[in-house]
Amino acid sequence: MKVSIKLPNKSALVMSALLGGVIFTSCASVPQQSKQQLSQSTGGRALNNQAAPADSAGSVALKSEAAPVPQSRPQLIKKAAMTVIVNSVDQSINAVSKIINNKQGDLIGLNERQPTQDNARHTASIMLRVPQNQLDSTLDELAKLGTVENRNITAEDVSNQLVDFQARLTNLRRTEANLQKIMDRSGSVRDVLSVAKELSNVRQSIEQINAQLKNLQNQVAYSSITLNLEAAVSSSSPQRGLGLQIQETWNNSSHSVGEFTVGLLKLAIWLMVYSPYFLILAAAIYGLNRWRRNSQPVRPIPPVENYDG
Numbered sequence: 001m002k003v004s005i006k007l008p009n010k011s012a013l014v015m016s017a018l019l020g021g022v023i024f025t026s027c028a029s030v031p032q033q034s035k036q037q038l039s040q041s042t043g044g045r046a047l048n049n050q051a052a053p054a055d056s057a058g059s060v061a062l063k064s065e066a067a068p069v070p071q072s073r074p075q076l077i078k079k080a081a082m083t084v085i086v087n088s089v090d091q092s093i094n095a096v097s098k099i100i101n102n103k104q105g106d107l108i109g110l111n112e113r114q115p116t117q118d119n120a121r122h123t124a125s126i127m128l129r130v131p132q133n134q135l136d137s138t139l140d141e142l143a144k145l146g147t148v149e150n151r152n153i154t155a156e157d158v159s160n161q162l163v164d165f166q167a168r169l170t171n172l173r174r175t176e177a178n179l180q181k182i183m184d185r186s187g188s189v190r191d192v193l194s195v196a197k198e199l200s201n202v203r204q205s206i207e208q209i210n211a212q213l214k215n216l217q218n219q220v221a222y223s224s225i226t227l228n229l230e231a232a233v234s235s236s237s238p239q240r241g242l243g244l245q246i247q248e249t250w251n252n253s254s255h256s257v258g259e260f261t262v263g264l265l266k267l268a269i270w271l272m273v274y275s276p277y278f279l280i281l282a283a284a285i286y287g288l289n290r291w292r293r294n295s296q297p298v299r300p301i302p303p304v305e306n307y308d309g
């Protein structure tokens with residue numbers, strides 16, 4: 001059996017050889033400089049990638065060593081007290097109201113005492129509340145009202161209490177969520193009632209702790225100030241008129257007569273109530289005296305002699 005194989009045409013072979021040479025020469029015509037730049041860029045990137053972890057690790061280590069441990073700022077409840085001697089208490093009270101409004105604070109209480117006796121001072125006690133960051137500036141403004149007699153500031157650190165309340169609140173809320181999941185499941189009426197009771201107790205504890213936490217946070221955010229104002233000059237009471245004095249004397253005397261009359265009436269009532277006892281006591285005394293007289297022996301009376309003159 002003869003197998004015939006067709007050989008390719010010479011012209012096709014020549015054309016394929018020419019196309020291969022063109023392709024080869026075009027690939028070989030790439031500049032060597034670009035290859036070198038490419039190799040340098042890739043090598044530089046590799047070196048940078050290799051050096052970067054070491055540098056980053058070193059910088060992280062240095063930062064971790066140099067960075068200080070962050071400390072939370074202490075939560076302080078600040079209270080201040082100040083006594084200021086002023087020329088006019090009334091004007092100072094108005095000035096205090098303006099200062100508090102400018103500092104975005106609140107006036108909690110005011111106790112003003114007018115002089116009722118001679119040589120008595122006009123005084124006033126004011127309770128204030130201002131933001132904690134405005135405490136020092138507020139005290140400086142209040143000190144300008146007059147002469148500061150005394151000034152003190154106390155601070156109480158409640159950081160541990162706040163952290164404790166927050167931790168307890170977090171645990172209780174987690175417990176509330178777990179109990180709520182149990183409530184969502186189907187079960188017997190007894191189990192549901194038991195879980196519902198426990199859930200109610202947990203929610204009550206959450207409300208109490210949350211209220212205490214907010215109270216502490218409010219005391220930390222706002223500082224209280226007790227301001228005592230005293231007049232520099234004692235005020236003397238004016239002399240009252242004659243008519244006013246006579247009227248006051250008449251009122252006092254009539255009031256005294258009324259009290260004396262009421263006292264006599266009360267005494268008469270007491271005597272009437274206890275009169276049986278007084279009668280029994282008087283009868284007993286009378287009977288005792290009579291018995292004593294009767295029990296004494298009768299002395300004979302000596303005869304009278306008649307003398308004839």
